[in-house]
Amino acid sequence: MYGKMIRSFKPHESGLEKVLGKLEANVMEIVWASGEVTVRDVFEKLHKERNIAYTTVMTTMKNLAKKGILEVERTGNAYRYRSVLSRQEFMQRVAGEVISGLLDDFAQPMFHHLLDLGKTKANKEVINLLEELVSEAERKQKKGPGER
Numbered sequence: 001m002y003g004k005m006i007r008s009f010k011p012h013e014s015g016l017e018k019v020l021g022k023l024e025a026n027v028m029e030i031v032w033a034s035g036e037v038t039v040r041d042v043f044e045k046l047h048k049e050r051n052i053a054y055t056t057v058m059t060t061m062k063n064l065a066k067k068g069i070l071e072v073e074r075t076g077n078a079y080r081y082r083s084v085l086s087r088q089e090f091m092q093r094v095a096g097e098v099i100s101g102l103l104d105d106f107a108q109p110m111f112h113h114l115l116d117l118g119k120t121k122a123n124k125e126v127i128n129l130l131e132e133l134v135s136e137a138e139r140k141q142k143k144g145p146g147e148r
Contacts, residue, residue: 006097007067019094023052023060028083028090031070036082 006019016025043057064070070081102110
């Protein structure tokens with residue numbers, strides 16, 4: 001449906017900065033909170049927190065649109081931006097892309113790591129969740145396509 005949302009993954013960063021730059025993450029939080037924005041709207045909110053150029057915000061928003069994260073519509077002389085996905089949908093998409101990438105190249109080490117997480121009492125939920133997901137996938141496979 002959509003292309004790849006993320007170009008790089010930075011595991012040592014936190015939150016959205018794992019997949020977006022700091023400014024991109026700030027812009028997206030504003031877009032998600034506002035729904036639909038202009039560059040001026042975002043600039044005014046960011047400028048209250050830090051010294052930033054209008055053109056920097058404009059370039060960042062254009063780049064997010066090029067990446068397929070924002071969509072843009074011209075209304076008169078202004079461009080209005082909105083997120084292609086909700087914050088939750090974006091996070092799910094990112095998680096899917098990261099996990100798919102890990103499965104492509106590191107499936108065995110990834111599963112070993114997940115199992116190691118489950119060895120501690122606090123992370124037993126991880127193992128329980130994995131077992132439920134595997135069981136569900138097996139049930140769906142046995143029923144065949146189109147069956148419930």
